[in-house]
Amino acid sequence: MSLKQEPEEEVPLDECQFFDEPPEEIEYEFVPRTHDDEEEEQRPAKRSKTGGSATRRVYHNEVERQRRNKINTWITELGKLVMDDDDDDTKQPALSKIQILEKACQQLEMIKKRNREVRFDLKRAECELRMLRSENEKLKKELNKTAK
Numbered sequence: 001m002s003l004k005q006e007p008e009e010e011v012p013l014d015e016c017q018f019f020d021e022p023p024e025e026i027e028y029e030f031v032p033r034t035h036d037d038e039e040e041e042q043r044p045a046k047r048s049k050t051g052g053s054a055t056r057r058v059y060h061n062e063v064e065r066q067r068r069n070k071i072n073t074w075i076t077e078l079g080k081l082v083m084d085d086d087d088d089d090t091k092q093p094a095l096s097k098i099q100i101l102e103k104a105c106q107q108l109e110m111i112k113k114r115n116r117e118v119r120f121d122l123k124r125a126e127c128e129l130r131m132l133r134s135e136n137e138k139l140k141k142e143l144n145k146t147a148k
Contacts, residue, residue, distance in 0.1 A: 072097075078104050 079100040083092060095103065 075100055082107055 075097050079095055082100060082103040083095075
């Protein structure tokens with residue numbers, strides 16, 4: 001059994017998303033360009049040891065930077081969610097990324113446990129309700145028999 005691999009289609013750099021304006025939710029710090037930067041752009045792209053061009057490396061670096069920014073953005077949002085609501089008035093120390101992820105996992109485990117407890121209570125209540133309805137029907141029938 002042989003699997004043919006389709007050649008990956010290379011996306012032209014001018015069509016890539018990273019050349020558009022950055023997303024609004026991420027703030028970027030732009031460093032002013034120097035004269036040296038302009039000279040480097042005028043030189044032909046150097047080939048790396050792996051055969052890729054400098055343009056490919058720039059593209060990869062940009063994609064990787066965007067990936068890191070997204071991860072950091074979501075970790076920050078997660079950090080806001082896992083902070084204790086009781087301590088809104090007091091300033092809390094900033095949590096590291098590891099602490100945020102650890103606290104999020106702990107809270108998710110607690111929520112899952114509570115969810116299991118609530119489901120169990122719901123099933124018990126549904127069972128009680130069925131028993132009460134059944135008892136109610138029996139009492140109605142008995143009442144109808146005695147009324148006749």
